[in-house]
Amino acid sequence: MTDAELRQQCHTIIPGHRQPTPAETFAAMSAWCEEHGIAHDTYGDGELIEQFEQKIARLLGFEAAVFCITGTMTQVTALRLACQDRASRLVALHPTSHILRHERGNHELLDHFKALMIGDPHRPWTVDDLRAVPDALAAAQLELPMREIGGQCPRWDELDAIKHHCQQHNIHLHMDGARLWETQAAFGQPLSAVCRGFDSVYVSLYKGIGGLGGAMLAGSGQFVERAREWFRRQGGNIIHRTPYVVAAAMQFDARIAAMPHYFERTQWLYQLLQDYPVIAVNPARPQANMLHLHLPVSRERAMAIRDDIASEHGIWLFGRASHAALPDHCYIEWYVGDNLLAMPDGQVLKALDLLAARLKP
Incomplete structure (x- = not known):
């Protein structure tokens, strides 16, 4: 049985949002389009997409925003343009940047820019870390929150210092905001304040928002228009963006409104996890509505535990486990979304009891 089949048989799913079937998704999209009189865009021109781009731009405090079919195309394009503007091809990236971890060297192989890990x-x-770089940087990318290290964020004063340094040294500061929506409650600041001082921001329309796919790039009007042209050059000019925009737009406001509740549930979960010393949590305090659970078993053992609990109890604990630095240790990710928000406390306790019991020597 595949992981997807086993997960589908479970009555309780811990991480993430509820995943509707394609039939449910398309039916909801159809009803929303009918209710709002939605027409297709044509190569990005259309009332719905243009209004949604403007909405995202205003929410983040920028002049403009443009839809892009993937975050992978969005980010390297933004950083390429920053390099063109500053006659340098050097971009500072964290070692866990999505560009370095998951994009198969596209920034190098497609000649976008040169990466310097900091x-x-x-x-x-x-x-x-920026001050220690002796070279002339064109850009620096900062991910908020940092998914690969459990959703960590810099302190607010540290974030301000980074923004000020980049402004003083003509470094284009770009945000990987794939999960930006999740930081607002932790920072206690509106999204426009979080974004202020960044030159460009990428946001995902499917991760926390739950759409079908797609991304937005926000920045100055001129920067966004240049990015729009580069998206065309890279094959991103699909004739109809309508399915992606509708899937995000029809639930966008509700998802944004729910983010503080997800964070409150995350804070509750942190308190609960103090009663399970066999499970270590990263980060030490909640900084977004996601976290990593470090387990004292190998990755292979963790996956076997997951499958056993799913088969015996109908509870799906996590999607994947990753190797940790120590031998016979691993970590898993929990995104606190609709599933954990709606789940009775007793069911969460049951899931943790089952997991902790299998982890004990």
């Missing part, structure tokens, strides 16, 4: 792999990079 910072400790287990912590957000700091303004001192």
Whole structure:
């Protein structure tokens, strides 16, 4: 049985949002389109997409925003343009940047820019890491929150210092905001304040928002128009963006409104996890509505435990486990979304009891 089949048989799913079937998704999209009189865009021209781009731009405090079919195309394009503007091809990236971890060298192989890794792999990079670079940087990318290290964020004063340094030294500061929506409650600041001082911001329309796919790039009007042209050059000019925009737009406001509740549930979960010393949590305090659970078993053992609990109890604990630095240790990710928000406390306790019991020597 595949992981997807086993997960589908479970009555309780711990991480993430509820995943509707394609039939449910398309039916909801159809009803929403009918209700709002939605027409297709044509190569990005259309009332719905243009209004949604403007909405994202205003929410983040920018002049403009443009839809892009993938975050992978979005980010390297933004950083390529930053390099063109500053006559340097050097971009500072954290060692866990999505570009380095998951994009198969596209920034190098497609000749977008040269990457320079800065910072400790287990912590957000700091303004001192930038100051230590003797070269002329064109850009620096900062991910908020940092998914690969459990959703960590820099302190607000550290974030301000990074913004100020980049402004003073003409470094284009770009945000990987794939999960930006999740930081607002932790920072206690509106999204426009979080984004202020960044030159460009990428946001995902499918991760926390739950759409079918797609991304937005926000920045100055001129920067966004240049990015739009580069998206065309790279094959991103699909004739109809309508399915992706509708899937995000029809639930966008509700998802944004729910983010503080997800964070409150994350804070509750942190308190609960104190009663399970066999499970170590990263980060030490909640900084977004996601976290990593470090387990004292190998990755292979963790996956076997997951499958056993799913088969015997109908509870799906996590999607994947990753190797940790120590032997016979691993970690898993929990995104606190609709599933954990709606789940009775007793069911969460049951899931943790089952997991902790299998982890004990």
